[in-house]
Amino acid sequence: MYLLAGLIALFLLIYLFIALLAPEVFE
Secondary structure: OHHHHHHHHHHHHHHHHHHHHOHHHHO
16 A cells, blocks of 8 residues: 555656656657
8 A cells, every 4th residue: 555655656756857857748
């Protein structure tokens, strides 16, 4: 349960990190 929550949190952090560094990817 906690592992799944950790993976989701990690995925969201990576997604936000990419969105901040390379916003053109999401256009």
